[in-house]
Amino acid sequence: MATVLRKPVIIAAIVAAISITTIILVDHTNLIVDRRAPQTPPGTTFNTVNDAGATVSPTRPESAIKPTPPGPAPVEPAIPAK
Incomplete structure (x- = not known):
């Protein structure tokens, strides 16, 4: 019974490690992106x-996207007033 329960635990641990590594890499690469406004032309x-x-x-x-104002x-x- 111990070997039957051990395989899913190992698989879950591998999936968790890969997921956490991926999350850390994605967050790190988002910090590298230049978010400054582009330079203006002369x-x-x-x-x-x-x-x-x-x-x-x-x-x-x-x-x-312009939201419609609430209400009628x-x-x-x-006859428009003049």
Whole structure:
């Protein structure tokens, strides 16, 4: 009975070791990826502002997915006021 229970335990330990090694390698390689913003081309507002000595904080691009506002949609009047 001891040999029957030992084989699945060894297999589970090997699978666990491979999984943990894979997780560690994937997390380590994610740290290597350069997540800085790409350099701006010359002649842009960003470079002009930096040359003047000011600082510019980059903004995030607007999302392509626009959520619909909650509630009913506004209704236009039948006869618009002039």
